[in-house]
Amino acid sequence: MKTVQTVQSFDKIKLLADSRRMDILRLLMATPATLTQLARTLKQSPAWVRHHILALEAADLVEISETKRTGKVTEIFYRSKADAYLLQEIVLPKSKKPSVIFSGSHDIAIEGIAEHLTKHMNILSLPVGSLDGLVNLRLGVCQISGSHLLDESGEYNTPFVKHLFPEGNMEIVTLAYRTQGLILTQGNPKGIKKITDLARDNVRFVNRNAGSGTRLWLDAELRKQKIPVEKITGYEISVKTHSEAASLIEAGKADVSLGLQAAAHQHGLDFIPLFEERYDLILPREQEETLNPLLDYIQTADFRQLLSSLSGYSTAHSGEQIHFD
Numbered sequence: 001m002k003t004v005q006t007v008q009s010f011d012k013i014k015l016l017a018d019s020r021r022m023d024i025l026r027l028l029m030a031t032p033a034t035l036t037q038l039a040r041t042l043k044q045s046p047a048w049v050r051h052h053i054l055a056l057e058a059a060d061l062v063e064i065s066e067t068k069r070t071g072k073v074t075e076i077f078y079r080s081k082a083d084a085y086l087l088q089e090i091v092l093p094k095s096k097k098p099s100v101i102f103s104g105s106h107d108i109a110i111e112g113i114a115e116h117l118t119k120h121m122n123i124l125s126l127p128v129g130s131l132d133g134l135v136n137l138r139l140g141v142c143q144i145s146g147s148h149l150l151d152e153s154g155e156y157n158t159p160f161v162k163h164l165f166p167e168g169n170m171e172i173v174t175l176a177y178r179t180q181g182l183i184l185t186q187g188n189p190k191g192i193k194k195i196t197d198l199a200r201d202n203v204r205f206v207n208r209n210a211g212s213g214t215r216l217w218l219d220a221e222l223r224k225q226k227i228p229v230e231k232i233t234g235y236e237i238s239v240k241t242h243s244e245a246a247s248l249i250e251a252g253k254a255d256v257s258l259g260l261q262a263a264a265h266q267h268g269l270d271f272i273p274l275f276e277e278r279y280d281l282i283l284p285r286e287q288e289e290t291l292n293p294l295l296d297y298i299q300t301a302d303f304r305q306l307l308s309s310l311s312g313y314s315t316a317h318s319g320e321q322i323h324f325d
Contacts, residue, residue: 021052025061025080032065032079053078097121098290103142104133105213106241107279108262109176109313110146112306113297120293127240129212131160137282138164144283144291146175148213150220156278158324171288172322173281175298179261179312180214180277183246184270190255193272195221198232198256205234206245206254213277214242218258243267261312276314280322295319 020042027033027041035046035053042049056062057078065079097119102110103126114123126133126142133145151159161170184192190203195218198205208215215238222229229235234254239245242263248254250267264271281298283291297303299319307313 021056024049024052025056028062028078028080032077034075034077036075038078099124100144100290100294101126101142102144102146103128103136104146104282105130105148105279106243107146107175107178108242108260108266108310109307112310113294113303116297116302116306117293121290123294129209129215129240130157131211131213131216134160134164134282137284143287144281144294146279146281148178148277148279150213150217150277157280157282158322161282162324169285171283171285172324173283173295173298174317174320174322175279175281176307176318177276177314177316178279179273179275179314180217180259181261181264181274182272183242183249183257183259183264184272185249185252185255186269188270192256195225195274196227199227201233203233204253204255205232205237206248206257207235207238208242208245208258209238209240212240214258217275217277262310265311271311273312278317 023042024038027038033041035049038044038049038053039046053062061081062078063081064076066077068075068077099122101124106125106127110123110125114125117123126136128136130145130147130149133142134147134149136142137145147157147160149157149160153159157172161172182192182195184190190197190200192198192200192203197203208218219229222232237254239248242259243266245254245257245259246263246267246269249257249269258274261271261273281294288295304315304318307315307318
């Protein structure tokens with residue numbers, strides 16, 4: 001696992017949090033089976049098994065592999081699908097290395113970190129946005145989160161961590177400061193220069209997912225400038241990562257998005273900087289030992305060299321621990 005692997009659906013992880021469904025999926029990973037065979041192995045009724053099979057099938061984790069008819073009897077065999085094997089790597093990693101689920105705001109530097117740490121750990125990414133990432137951390141779905149949530153007080157992340165983890169025992173470590181702004185078609189043929197231009201009739205926008213720090217910043221700015229979201233063509237179209245937004249612009253499917261300078265640079269797009277933000281890693285102290293290879297790496301010169309290769313990243317405060325009550 002040389003690069004970060006992305007899991008697109010949190011719902012699939014939640015589905016497999018039910019140990020009964022995980023038991024069924026384990027059996028189907030080993031060999032196709034009928035409802036009767038699964039029921040016999042699990043010592044349950046075929047109706048009980050069918051209920052959980054339907055849930056797994058709806059989540060695209062199980063499919064019918066074969067239908068056999070013997071006389072008047074029809075046997076339907078089920079098997080696990082490819083997605084199930086990726087989830088198996090998350091839930092049941094077959095590796096001597098620890099597997100860590102990173103959930104939160106998408107960050108391009110995390111991909112480089114994952115590649116560097118491949119000898120020490122498997123890092124799997126669930127990009128859901130800053131706010132939902134902290135919620136996932138609270139629920140125990142992940143071991144570490146990434147966030148750039150700006151509070152009304154002007155402080156990044158700590159007010160949200162305090163609210164979601166009132167018992168404390170959490171660590172906040174700055175990964176980097178990042179530059180965000182308008183990602184634009186190469187050459188900027190529409191002449192877009194500022195946020196108010198998003199409301200122009202001839203401008204197509206692509207948004208970030210609700211709960212992401214980028215989306216929250218944009219919504220606050222639109223309210224401040226009294227720009228109705230209904231005036232922005234494409235406001236309702238959202239993607240989960242900066243890279244996806246840049247890809248749509250590069251493909252000519254949108255004219256502009258709000259996102260990282262590094263994403264614009266990687267896709268050969270124009271960029272207008274709007275603000276710099278602090279991006280932090282948040283983790284429970286109980287996970288510190290497992291995550292030490294990652295925490296140690298962001299203190300190194302190699303990590304700073306990695307960030308220097310990405311446009312719009314500042315390492316001035318990388319590795320600093322944020323102290324909060």
